[in-house]
Amino acid sequence: MSKVRIKALLQTAGTGQEVVVSGWVRSRRGNKTISFIELNDGSTIHNIQAVADANLFSDEFLKDVSTGACIRVSGNLVASQGSGQAVEIQAKEIHIYGTADPQVYPLQKKGHSLEFLREIAHLRPRTNTFGAVLRVRHHLAYAIHKFFNDKGFFNLHTPIITGSDAEGAGEMFHVTTFDLKNTPRTEDGNIDYSQDFFGKETNLTVSGQLEGELGALALGLIYTFGPTFRAENSNTPRHLAEFWMIEPEMAFHDIEDNMDLAEEMLKYLVAYALEHCAADLEFLNKMYDKELLNRLRSVIDKPFTRITYTEAIEILKTCGKKFEYLADWGKDLQKEHENYLVEHHGGPVIVTGYPKDIKAFYMKQNDDGKTVRAMDILFPWIGEIIGGSQREEDHAKLLKRVEEMHIPQESLWWYLETRKFGTCPHAGFGLGFERLVLFVTGMTNIRDVIPFPRTPKNAEF
Numbered sequence: 199m200s201k202v203r204i205k206a207l208l209q210t211a212g213t214g215q216e217v218v219v220s221g222w223v224r225s226r227r228g229n230k231t232i233s234f235i236e237l238n239d240g241s242t243i244h245n246i247q248a249v250a251d252a253n254l255f256s257d258e259f260l261k262d263v264s265t266g267a268c269i270r271v272s273g274n275l276v277a278s279q280g281s282g283q284a285v286e287i288q289a290k291e292i293h294i295y296g297t298a299d300p301q302v303y304p305l306q307k308k309g310h311s312l313e314f315l316r317e318i319a320h321l322r323p324r325t326n327t328f329g330a331v332l333r334v335r336h337h338l339a340y341a342i343h344k345f346f347n348d349k350g351f352f353n354l355h356t357p358i359i360t361g362s363d364a365e366g367a368g369e370m371f372h373v374t375t376f377d378l379k380n381t382p383r384t385e386d387g388n389i390d391y392s393q394d395f396f397g398k399e400t401n402l403t404v405s406g407q408l409e410g411e412l413g414a415l416a417l418g419l420i421y422t423f424g425p426t427f428r429a430e431n432s433n434t435p436r437h438l439a440e441f442w443m444i445e446p447e448m449a450f451h452d453i454e455d456n457m458d459l460a461e462e463m464l465k466y467l468v469a470y471a472l473e474h475c476a477a478d479l480e481f482l483n484k485m486y487d488k489e490l491l492n493r494l495r496s497v498i499d500k501p502f503t504r505i506t507y508t509e510a511i512e513i514l515k516t517c518g519k520k521f522e523y524l525a526d527w528g529k530d531l532q533k534e535h536e537n538y539l540v541e542h543h544g545g546p547v548i549v550t551g552y553p554k555d556i557k558a559f560y561m562k563q564n565d566d567g568k569t570v571r572a573m574d575i576l577f578p579w580i581g582e583i584i585g586g587s588q589r590e591e592d593h594a595k596l597l598k599r600v601e602e603m604h605i606p607q608e609s610l611w612w613y614l615e616t617r618k619f620g621t622c623p624h625a626g627f628g629l630g631f632e633r634l635v636l637f638v639t640g641m642t643n644i645r646d647v648i649p650f651p652r653t654p655k656n657a658e659f
């Protein structure tokens with residue numbers, strides 16, 4: 199007897215063979231003579247139907263084969279009598295691994311709200327929706343590695359604990375082994391981090407970029423794909439305190455090459471998902487968002503619009519629409535502005551040339567003295583999905599910017615040194631993985647595209 203997963207079973211569809219399938223019961227229905235068990239093992243959105251004859255299985259036994267129970271079914275694969283599936287299993291033997299008392303098992307066949315499912319994140323992977331989302335998430339992660347590997351990029355593992363508090367991308371979580379009720383103090387009353395585990399103040403990283411650059415200036419083309427932490431108290435449907443980021447960094451690439459790569463990558467990833475996650479995406483399209491598949495295809499079809507920040511402000515100022523926040527040169531674009539730009543251009547927009555004062559110290563300065571070679575990619579449904587730039591490779595210019603922005607140099611000496619020794623033009627960007635998964639699945643809340651979300655006041659599972 200062959201032990202198979204349901205996905206493979208439904209694909210081969212060779213009837214007449216004896217099979218063994220294990221999984222979780224989605225539902226059981228039937229009458230006195232026959233029971234139909236819908237079984238799912240997580241390999242696919244589709245269930246296999248097992249048919250249990252009352253001559254072989256007593257009522258008493260089948261009572262425990264209820265929604266949520268985990269069972270193993272052995273039997274013959276036969277052409278299905280009913281509609282809705284090509285094959286089914288004629289059960290000969292059923293083993294119950296674990297029951298799920300219907301009185302208390304929280305997942306019943308009826309649909310549950312996504313909010314409710316967040317409260318039972320330990321069980322929600324067993325729903326159709328989260329099965330689909332988590333499978334899409336897996337395929338996208340795999341596709342990212344494949345995309346970069348096929349292009350000759352090397353995966354660089356950058357540290358999760360960082361000693362520099364100068365990454366500048368957001369508020370950080372402290373990492374310490376101190377007893378917080380009794381921290382060692384220096385003579386002037388400050389916390390004495392020299393006695394802490396690393397002998398200095400350390401945090402969880404907000405970005406692997408700075409170390410990524412060190413890799414690019416040796417290996418040429420690298421990417422990181424790791425967890426990233428931001429201690430901002432932003433309770434939005436687009437922000438997590440712990441999320442995953444993909445950060446390629448490329449030597450000998452300028453801002454144009456950077457945009458080309460980012461656009462190619464996003465199109466590749468969306469096309470990959472359409473090809474490899476068809477059943478799951480069709481389910482999500484049907485259940486949550488009838489425009490999902492169209493939106494995904496539209497992103498692949500045409501070039502992304504590229505405009506400068508200055509042009510963007512001009513568009514926002516003259517469009518006649520009333521915004522909550524005024525669009526004004528020198529100010530950061532708000533979510534409502536990003537949404538308008540995407541709608542106005544009917545698809546993804548890449549904005550470049552931001553004012554230097556609203557962007558990070560490491561971005562390459564333009565000759566106008568006012569703007570930097572930054573790029574943000576704005577996506578329908580999402581807003582900012584990628585932020586990146588060409589990096590300042592000139593030591594003197596970079597140092598001047600560090601000083602102007604009061605960035606503590608001592609913790610960045612190693613970064614600055616790369617501009618002294620064999621510097622070169624280079625560029626890179628950061629793609630928020632969950633924002634990508636949000637876009638591809640059509641989910642509306644970022645808490646629903648990561649298995650166990652971390653947000654303010656929420657770290658239960």
Ligand code: ATP
Binds near residue numbers: 437584630632
């Ligand atoms: P935003 O303006 O949306 O808060 P950001 O400008 O702070 O984002 P970057 O520092 O440019 O973000 O980070 C690069 C990418 O990481 C973003 O384009 C986005 O896709 C993703 N990202 C940033 N912050 C978060 C977060 N808190 N949760 C999930 N993804 C995030």
Ligand code: MN
Binds near residue numbers: 574582584585
């Ligand atoms: Mn950004």
